[in-house]
Amino acid sequence: MPHSVSLINTIAAGLGLALILGFLAVRLRLPALVGYLLAGVILGPFTPGFVADMEIAAQLAEIGVMLLMFGVGLHFSLDDLMAVRKIAVPGALVQIAVATVLGGALAMWWGWHLGAALVFGLALSVASTVVLLRALESLGLLDSYIGRIAVGWLIVEDLAMVLVLVLLPPLAGVLGGRDSGGDTAAIWQTLGFTLLQVGGFIVLMLVVGRRVFPWILWQVTRTGSRELFTLCVVAAAVSIAFASAALFGVSFALGAFFAGMVMRESEFSHRAAEESLPLRDAFAVLFFVSVGMLFNPAVLVERPLQVLAVVLVIIVGKSIAAGVLVLAFRYPLRTALTVSASLAQIGEFSFILIALGMSLGLLPNEAQSLVLAGALISIATNPLWFSLIAPVQGWLHKRFAFARTLELREDPLAELPVSTEARYLSRQVVLVGYGRVGRRIAAELKAHEIPFVVAEQNREMVERLRAAGTAAVWGDAAEPAVLIQAHIARAQVLVIATPNTLHVQQMIETARLLNPAIQTVIRSHNEEEARLLAEDESVTVFLGEQELAQAMARRVVKHATA
Known part of the structure; x- marks a missing residue:
């Protein structure tokens, strides 16, 4: 087969086999990504039959990582990152140390x-x-506060790994590898230069990029060409990621993430996310296929106990460490379990780090096989751990009093202070969620002097609200105790302004049980969900696209009849 068509061969074989095995996996009630990984194993050099070009597959996977991280940046603002810094930064660093x-x-x-x-x-x-x-996307948790904690945690891990990858070569001689000629002065110089590079990149993107890239997107949009708009989005993701790696030594993934963050400042960020979604999905599949191609199944037979030990460190050791840390920061048990499940796997940075260690003579040959085995098994089983979050939480609550106290433990932010003015506690509005929508609703309530209590999962946000004199209670409003603390029994209206509608029905039932006359106002992005909720006469549902269309129509009618 001519080498000139190896790219086509790799894409065709990778996507085709991934489709077949992914479909079979879903029919067997397994995650589709298990099929993608098995497709990679079959196409890899360690199994008989057709062997795809591993170098090209790795580069295609890198593009997938760029596009996925760009998509995260489009949904993850700097404010989101700063909102979780108190748990994400120390949590990630301590968890890295423990693991x-x-x-x-x-x-x-x-x-x-x-x-x-x-x-x-x-x-x-x-x-x-x-x-x-x-x-997180499959569970609808990406835009939730728990999702932001998990993503922020991993962004901090990625930043830490950037420093490790730069420092490892000059430290190789000291650590027992091939001496690369580095001394103490060179090491400190390298560290300082790396920090300057990463800091310079972040400042450039947040100060200059937040103004330049939205402006470029606006200019392209004015042409009216959908093709140019899509090209602009993809070019921004890939070219900024490449430039960040070439000029600042930042990883492709991190560069693409910040590209998405600055592009989010544009009013067309939602359209940009939609236009890039098909490419992101296709290349994400190729990422999992490329991981499977690196795996040698023989290691499962030759070193089964070592593989088991590695898997236990990844799935059990890391998860327990992360869960304990989240609980130590006084977050609920469900948040701890979700973060634990999020971290119970390893991936792209692990492959890069182990390959660098091998090239520097620091690691024995079996290290790569063990890491790849651990990655494959942990990635394949990761959806299972997410599916067990609710059953494990329920089981712990039933069996252990300590688990129940984790949800009900005394916390100054989990209950309204005694000094809260009486006007907040009678016929008030209970506002669940203080994000972009919640803040605007709160501003209107203040303008009309309507008392309200905010229920919010972000501890730091609750602290700021209380410091500003706003009544706020911390916790997940799906838990009855949180709505009780917000005095839902005396409230006139319950407003659910969170983008995550997973537990909306539970909030409504709790509110109705404690206050049968309460009116509920909800936001939704799903027409079917909105229709079902609107069947209840006491529930008013605002569907984003519908409200936008009606507002535009009113404006059009006003101009047309003027």
Whole structure:
């Protein structure tokens, strides 16, 4: 077969086989990505038959990572990142340290030297952002506060791995690898230069990019060409990611993420997300296929106990460490379980780190096979852990009093202070969610001097609201205790302004039980969901697209009849 068509061969074989095996996996009630991974194993060099071009597959997967991270940036603003910094930054750093110690101890037990153990532990410590995004999107949690914590946590992990990848070559000689000629002064110089590069890139994107790229998108939109608009979006994602890696030493994934963040400032960000969605999905499939291609199934037979130990570190060790950290920050049990499930896998940065360690002579040959085995198994089983969150939470509540106290424990933000003015506690509005929509509703309520209580999952936001004199209670409004603390029994209206409508029915039932006369106002993005909720006479549902169309129609009629 001519080499000139290897790209076509790889895409055709990868997507075609992924479709067949993904379909079979779904019919067997398994996640589709299990089929994608198996497609990669079949197309890889370690199984008989057709072998796809691994180098091209890896590059296609890299494009997929760029587009996926760009999509995350389009939904994840700087405000979102700053809102979760108090848990994401220390949580990610401590979890990396714990996982590195666990993986390193395992490697030392196998007789590896300290440098190999350190690199191996780091490779097991960082989760795949791509896998997390797919899981959160499928569960409808990407725009939720829990989703923002998980994504922010992984962004901090990615930033930490950027520093590790830059520092590893000059440290190789000290760690037992091939000496790259680095001394202490060179190491500090490299660290300082790396921090300057990453800092410079972030400042450039947030200061200059937030003004330039939305303006460019607006100019392209004015042409009226859909093709140019789509090209502008894809070119921005790929070219900014490439430039960030070439000029600032930042990873492709991180560069694409910040490109999406600055593009979000444009009023066309939602359209940009929709236009890039088909490409993101197609290349995401190729990412999972490329992971499967790297896997040698023989390692499962030759080193079964070592593979099992690696999988336990990734799925159990990391998850417990992350869960304990989230609980230590006084977040609910469900949040801890969700973050734990999010981190119970490894991915793209692990592959890059282990490959660099091999090239520097720091790791034995079996290290790559073990990491790939751990990645494949943890990625394939990750949807299972997400599906077990609710059953595990219910089981813990039934069996252990301690689990129940985690939800009901005393917390100054989980209940309204005694000093809250009486006007807030009678015929007030209970506003669930203080995001972009919630803030606008609150401003209108203030303007009309209507008392309200905010129920919000973001602890830092509740602190700021209380400091500003606004009555606010922290927690998930799906839990009856939160609505009780917001005095739903005395409220006149319940407003659910969160984009995540997963537990809306539960909130309505709790409110109705405590206050049968209460009126409920809800936002929704799903027409079928809106229709079902609107069947209740006491519930008013606002569908985003419908309200926009009606507002535009009123304006058109006004101008046409003037």
